[in-house]
Amino acid sequence: MTNQEITDILVHISQILDIQGENPFKTRAYLRAAQTISSLTFQLNSLENRKEIGKLPGIGSGIAKKIEELLETGKLGYYEDLKKSKYAPLTEFLKIPGIGPKHARLVHDKLGIKTVEELEKAAADGKLRVLPGLGEKAEKNILQGIQQMRKYKERFPLAFIYPRAMAILEDLKKLKEIKKITIAGSLRRMRDTIADADVLAVSDNPEKIMEAFINLPQVAQVVAHGHTKSSIVTKDRFQVDLRVVGAESFGAASHYFTGSKAHNIRIRSLGVDKGLKINEYGVFRKDKRIAGKTEEEVFSSVDLPYIPPELREDRGEIEAAQKGNLPSLVExxxxxxxxxxxxxxxxxxxxxxxxxxxxxxxxxxxxxxxxxxxxxxxxxxxxxxxxxxxxxxxxxxxxxxxxxxxxxxxxxxxxxxxxxxxxxxxxxxxxxxxxxxxxxxxxxxxxxxxxxxxxxxxxxxxxxxxxxxxxxxxxxxxxxxxxxxxxxxxxxxxxxxxxxxxxxxxxxxxxxxxxxxxxxxxxxxxxxxxxxxxxxxxxxxxxxxxxxxxxxxxxxxxxxxxxxxxxxx
DNA sequence: GCCGTTTTCGGCCCGACTGTTTTCAGTCG
CATH class of the missing domain: 3.20.20.140 (Metal-dependent hydrolases)
Structure with a gap:
């Protein structure tokens, strides 16, 4: 069994548990374990590696045992049982943007919906709006989400998104209200494929920026439009998220929006250990901002040197930084x-x-x-x-x-x-x-x-x-x-x-x-x-x-x- | 389910936007 297959099973377990309403920290533990395994540079199935499983970050005795069972027998009893759960087929719903575990479970429990096709029909027939927490708008969004899933499910090659995102950046730069603008997200981390482009800008007049953004000529659809955050889908069919913050928050926001999510969680946990709250606006002790203008400040607030964006995947970069062992990357x-x-x-x-x-x-x-x-x-x-x-x-x-x-x-x-x-x-x-x-x-x-x-x-x-x-x-x-x-x-x-x-x-x-x-x-x-x-x-x-x-x-x-x-x- | 030079139990990152609600749950990143 390959690492990839183990990863897929752990993710699936996490999703089923999520829909079942399990403790979210438990479901996250499975996701974290999956992430660890997907980024290993060696295969777990070679014998000498098996003893190390329990020592991997985010993998304790429980999941280690399950992985050993998978490697030993090719199967996992716990997973086989979970797959028999009435909620197991609903993980398909999670691929629909706008649908999470709660709504997946809701439509199943109240209406007996088991497939995406049934869900689509129920939404079209106006049967979802009677459910608690859902309304007409939600029905429309679910229909749209299903179409979007079918159409845009793929990630895009980095080199497809990169120049197009840069073009949007150039367009936005022309606004005099923009003081600074940068890419963030997986695009800044330069992942080989990109799901959507994240852009971060500094301005004192965010609403003006939002207005200009959703009216760019490239825009095919406005997904969200708030005061400081908006999302559009371009005519090239990829999503762009724009967030605007004040100059004092630029570093914290850059760090936050660059991710990865796993990396951010680790950094924020380090902050919590030191009595700090780290969010996209800055680093705070009680209510006092102690850092946030630059990314260096954010790292330094948790006693770390600057970590280059490409390394921020929680694949050991934080430990390396703590030990002063970060690589000097090729340029x-x-x-x-x-x-x-x-x-x-x-x-x-x-x-x-x-x-x-x-x-x-x-x-x-x-x-x-x-x-x-x-x-x-x-x-x-x-x-x-x-x-x-x-x-x-x-x-x-x-x-x-x-x-x-x-x-x-x-x-x-x-x-x-x-x-x-x-x-x-x-x-x-x-x-x-x-x-x-x-x-x-x-x-x-x-x-x-x-x-x-x-x-x-x-x-x-x-x-x-x-x-x-x-x-x-x-x-x-x-x-x-x-x-x-x-x-x-x-x-x-x-x-x-x-x-x-x-x-x-x-x-x-x-x-x-x-x-x-x-x-x-x-x-x-x-x-x-x-x-x-x-x-x-x-x-x-x-x-x-x-x-x-x-x-x-x-x-x-x-x-x-x-x-x-x-x-x- | 994981984790620990404060802890082996009781925490676990944080906030914007949306839609459905009168104060919030769900989703997303």
């Missing part, structure tokens, strides 16, 4: 080159020279041209002979540069049996060999793992590109044992790519952290197919930061000389 300024870009020699849009110029404009010291070597026609993969010609061309281009180097590389296919799509003599002639799976994604885990491990063991290979093959929102990662892949990388001194292509971000943050723990080096590369794509490096850096990656963990922070030396050895 854009450390990146000295891009180790995976394409040109019009294969499926890219620009020439070698154009890509090189663009990389140099970014201040890079090098760029590796890694066009496809593939028997798949669609990418115009290079044959061995064309690789030789490209090497000559790159040498020519390099004569035009000083203090900048175009590296000869390839993105060679890993065939289903683990062989590469270029001969080893050709591969040896290159500065850098990036190998990747581009076909037969559906191999069983054992075969896929063996396939990739064979490529890692191939002495010509330096880097494994987009190691899990996921396309966010479109394709699940292929079935591969990343522990074995990483162990092979460690044993053979090979590098894993963090592909910054916005729909990939592969490695994920969790895998980055695992790689770091195992001492494996990362290459943050864009896989750019045109010059503009070089900018995507920022999404890769953000994902790396979420994985606690420091400059020393990243090969493309090395100088050219060091990098070439590293690749040769």
């Amino acid at each position: 854009a300024r450390y990146i000295k080159g891009d180790l995976h870009v394409h040109t019009n020699w294969s499926d890219g849009n620009n020439t070698i020279e154009e890509m090189a110029m663009a990389a140099r404009r970014k201040g890079y010291h090098y760029v590796a041209i890694c066009d496809h070597a593939s028997s798949m026609g669609i990418v115009h993969g290079l044959s061995a002979e064309r690789v030789q010609r490209q090497i000559i061309e790159i040498r020519k281009v390099n004569k035009n540069f000083k203090n900048f180097r175009v590296l000869c590389g390839t993105e060679v296919d890993i065939k289903p049996d683990g062989e590469l799509d270029l001969d080893s003599d050709t591969l040896r002639a290159l500065d850098i060999v990036v190998a990747a799976v581009h076909s037969k994604f559906t191999q069983p885990e054992k075969e896929m793992t063996r396939r990739i491990v064979r490529a890692i063991e191939n002495p010509s290979v330096h880097i494994i590109a987009h190691p899990t093959g996921r396309i966010i929102g479109k394709r699940e990662p292929y079935e591969v044992d990343m522990d074995k892949v990483m162990d092979a990388c460690k044993a053979n001194g090979k590098i894993l790519e963090l592909n910054a292509y916005p729909e990939r971000l592969d490695l994920s943050d969790i895998h980055c952290r695992k790689a770091k723990e195992k001492g494996i080096k990362i290459a943050i590369s864009t896989d750019a197919h045109m010059t503009d794509h070089l900018e995507w490096i920022s999404f890769g850096i953000a994902t790396a930061r979420r994985g606690w990656i420091e400059p020393k963990d990243v090969v493309n922070t090395m100088t050219l000389a060091k990098l070439l030396n590293y690749l040769r050895h």
Whole structure:
């Protein structure tokens, strides 16, 4: 049983208990345990890890026992019983925005409603309005919520939301009443997918801002409209929440709205321990504000150093901060080159020279041209002979540069049996060999793992590109044992790519952290197919930061000389 | 259900908005 499966079961347990009306702190305990497990960098099902379960944060003897039962037998008696509860099917209702555990239970108990379809019909027929606490408006909202759930249930890739949220920020900035404005929420934490965009502004005239916000041209629907907080859905179908506070509260509000929720709860609990109340307006002792203007003040009020947004997931960052062990995360300024870009020699849009110029404009010291070597026609993969010609061309281009180097590389296919799509003599002639799976994604885990491990063991290979093959929102990662892949990388001194292509971000943050723990080096590369794509490096850096990656963990922070030396050895 | 250099019992983060209510419960983040 995988961590993900255990997580799903714990969440489901929490939801059923919630609907049953259990003690909310108990249901939250299950959620917290689920969150802990979902962010582990190791699988619980390996034997040596099982003893540690009870020591994990938020997992005590009760839940630890349940997890052990799941690992041991693949089933959990407690959960099997819960699933028989008449309330178990109602967890589907919780996916409907505006419906929580209380209303889910209410419509079931009073009207016998068991499915979303029945709920929709009851709302349409005006049967909900007679229930205590519900009215006509609630009926309408539930109908709307059901439609919204069906339409917008997905999360959006970070790179889809990011520019659109920035555009809204720019629009709002034009208002003279706005003194400060920033993104917050999962967008600021740079999660790989985003459900909605949070924006925070400082103003003395919040109502004016609200008015302007809900009348932006991008707005398709106004979800909520209050004095200091409003929510809209854009024509691109994602929700934006805007909150306005006073300047004295900006730090506290930034911290609060950036989250994560789990991180906030921990910080506020630390505050409670010190007799402080922390909310979005500031840090208070009794009624006296003692901090809140900056995030640094908020952290410092609970004796912590500043914690970067990307780390705020309650995945150990608070403990690390308390011990003074926070990582010094990688930043854009450390990146000295891009180790995976394409040109019009294969499926890219620009020439070698154009890509090189663009990389140099970014201040890079090098760029590796890694066009496809593939028997798949669609990418115009290079044959061995064309690789030789490209090497000559790159040498020519390099004569035009000083203090900048175009590296000869390839993105060679890993065939289903683990062989590469270029001969080893050709591969040896290159500065850098990036190998990747581009076909037969559906191999069983054992075969896929063996396939990739064979490529890692191939002495010509330096880097494994987009190691899990996921396309966010479109394709699940292929079935591969990343522990074995990483162990092979460690044993053979090979590098894993963090592909910054916005729909990939592969490695994920969790895998980055695992790689770091195992001492494996990362290459943050864009896989750019045109010059503009070089900018995507920022999404890769953000994902790396979420994985606690420091400059020393990243090969493309090395100088050219060091990098070439590293690749040769 | 978890957790503890104040605690092994009694706490557990905090507030805005909505809709249905006359003071609040439910939902959300």
